Amino acid sequence: MAVTTEKPPSRRGFIELLVVLGTFVSGVAMAVPGLMYMWPAAKGGGVGKVEVEGASGMAPGDGKIIQVGSTAVIVVRGRSGFRAYSAVCTHLGCLVRWDASEQQFFCPCHAAVFDENGQVVSGPPPAPLPSMVVKEVGDTVFVVAA
Numbered sequence: 001m002a003v004t005t006e007k008p009p010s011r012r013g014f015i016e017l018l019v020v021l022g023t024f025v026s027g028v029a030m031a032v033p034g035l036m037y038m039w040p041a042a043k044g045g046g047v048g049k050v051e052v053e054g055a056s057g058m059a060p061g062d063g064k065i066i067q068v069g070s071t072a073v074i075v076v077r078g079r080s081g082f083r084a085y086s087a088v089c090t091h092l093g094c095l096v097r098w099d100a101s102e103q104q105f106f107c108p109c110h111a112a113v114f115d116e117n118g119q120v121v122s123g124p125p126p127a128p129l130p131s132m133v134v135k136e137v138g139d140t141v142f143v144v145a146a
């Protein structure tokens, strides 16, 4: 008959292992948001500028939505050039739409209206749509990430 010298795992050892694992998981859970805050690329930073595809084909008064980093942006071609605004409504964060026939932005969530410059015309939004920097290089249009 063989005699084993291994001791069975004790209850105390098991509880200590649980405490170590719990501490590790809690530490990771607290560290990840901090690292994401300090790492701009994780927030959509470092994007630089984004080309507006098909901008040369847009007629005056047209608008289109693009993604700049993690932000939805509406690019509008006005009579004197392109403008861009955050597409996120300043009320509760719904995405606004460009209404080319009325030349204004419309938020479908609570029927807010913003004028062609992003200023609040009606509805509950407390602030205008934030504008974005637009650069035109020849026929190419870029929106610069904030």
Ligand code: FES
Pocket (backbone or CB within 6 Å): 089, 090, 091, 092, 093, 094, 107, 108, 109, 110, 111, 112, 123, 124, 125
């Ligand atoms: S979220 Fe746009 S009006 Fe409320």
